[in-house]
């Protein structure tokens with residue numbers, strides 16, 4: 388390979404470099420699944436420039452060829468390994484998403500454990516020999532530094548007192564070898580415990596210098612290994628990835644494009660045991676064809692289950708359970724309403740550089756003037772400077788939605804939820820988009836999610852009640868109106884229902900009693 392100095396590098400023509408950069412982007416997408424957005428291409432360019440300099444190469448084209456010659460097995464010595472370390476986001480922490488972990492602890496895992504225990508009793512009887520050990524197979528796919536897999540192990544230890552009498556697999560896989568090495572070590576800083584109850588931390592970790600080391604009994608329960616969700620064939624009967632009871636794959640799909648997610652989803656389905664469930668991050672499967680799964684909607688999360696041949700699982704009473712409807716229709720009239728502004732969730736703070744504030748104000752002004760393309764341009768500029776700007780993503784989402792660009796709008800909502808998973812604003816918009824596209828089931832789910840996150844979400848109750856009425860579901864509509872009335876009773880009566888509505892709480896109550904006979 389040609390050795391270069393910086394001047395040789397700069398001498399390479401820009402168009403040629405741009406072409407090679409695009410080739411590299413395609414190669415990365417094929418190999419790792421990472422979908423590099425236009426707005427991140429500059430940052431990728433800089434990352435690759437550092438690698439080109441470190442390797443003494445002359446151009447992007449050289450780097451592309453170099454990557455092509457590197458083993459795709461992604462072993463730790465290759466350039467791929469270094470590139471993954473630079474490109475992948477390994478952000479993780481224990482019990483990330485209290486709602487989903489609550490659901491696992493109180494509902495999904497107890498049901499699963501019960502079923503597996505019964506199954507082992509049936510098998511022991513039939514075999515008429517020594518007791519059959521119950522089995523449990525759980526996979527944290529895209530486990531990063533291990534917090535998710537260890538959180539599962541802690542739950543299992545708490546839920547199965549005789550866990551040593553079980554055959555339990557808790558597997559964590561990731562494409563990032565450095566993350567896997569950290570996971571195997573099991574030593575974490577305070578930041579990994581940002582939402583963990585102190586009692587759990589004290590019970591399962593012990594101080595290690597300025598960090599915390601996981602208890603060996605928990606560490607032994609988890610196996611970590613390299614795995615590439617995009618390229619590896621699953622199920623793999625030679626490895627442990629088959630017949631799984633639970634797949635957790637959260638905050639991983641967000642880096643992939645639609646088709647890559649669809650392919651992985653199919654592999655996940657085939658890797659689940661009958662009755663096994665997939666728990667993705669919120670909205671990460673939006674608009675995917677999930678028809679083969681049984682969809683169970685809990686207030687805390689949507690769960691995708693591979694059907695059992697026998698109805699062994701009890702359907703919980705507070706869920707709706709249904710076979711997924713076919714992919715939403717592509718009905719594309721621009722939204723005329725705007726997402727509710729009644730619950731701003733992450734206002735820009737005074738510590739923001741004033742240029743960010745100015746851009747934000749400009750984008751918001753453009754949105755109010757219905758200059759949606761300008762809004763998008765300004766908000767995109769803002770997120771390139773401040774990638775954690777929650778409200779900039781909300782503006783982006785609204786503007787795209789108003790232009791009928793629902794895919795981009797949905798992506799922007801997902802980005803906003805990545806930054807603030809407890810925010811309701813993106814869910815209002817997702818609900819509107821779903822409704823606009825005739826995907827009423829998803830709209831209802833998003834509205835229920837809002838109600839779960841903010842029990843006083845008057846607008847969400849109103850919208851949900853109206854949907855039930857439109858569907859002719861008088862029973863659910865009445866139930867929703869009754870819940871709304873209860874909420875209204877606890878609110879200041881003279882207050883407006885929301886910023887877009889002059890009606891007061893007292894007037895809405897009266898309306899419900901008279902016209903809806905609640």
Ligand SMILES: C[S@@+](CC[C@H](N)C(=O)[O-])C[C@H]1O[C@@H](n2cnc3c(N)ncnc32)[C@H](O)[C@@H]1O
Pocket residue numbers: 418419420421475476477478479480483528529530531532535560561562563566614615616617618636637638639642
């Ligand atoms: C943000 S972390 C999520 C960690 C954890 N699931 C959580 O929610 O806390 C995303 C992880 O996905 C991994 N990842 C990205 N692409 C992958 C692929 N093609 N195969 C396996 N893991 C991948 C990254 O290396 C990173 O560690």
